Amino acid sequence: MIGFDTSLEGLSRSEAQFNQAVQQIAFAPLRPGGQDTVSLSDPAVQLLQPKNNFDANTKAIKIQDQMTQDLLNAIG
Numbered sequence: 179m180i181g182f183d184t185s186l187e188g189l190s191r192s193e194a195q196f197n198q199a200v201q202q203i204a205f206a207p208l209r210p211g212g213q214d215t216v217s218l219s220d221p222a223v224q225l226l227q228p229k230n231n232f233d234a235n236t237k238a239i240k241i242q243d244q245m246t247q248d249l250l251n252a253i254g
Contacts, residue, residue, distance in 0.1 A: 182242050188235035195228035 202221040 182239065185235045185238045185242070188231060188238075192228040192232040192235065195231070196225065199224040199228065 199221050202224070203218055206218060206221065
């Protein structure tokens with residue numbers, strides 16, 4: 179179950195990174211000069227890493243589940 183715990187911790191870290199990027203988007207400062215536009219390119223890129231990490235950890239959990247099922251089927 180060590181791998182499972184590691185994947186769950188990875189999901190938790192991904193959630194924290196995602197929430198941080200979302201906060202940056204939500205509270206993005208206005209550009210100087212009084213324009214009502216905001217640069218979201220950096221925070222948008224920062225959303226990709228936690229998404230990719232989340233996807234990888236989810237796949238790891240699915241593989242661990244399948245391996246456990248295969249082991250139980252082999253034993254039973």
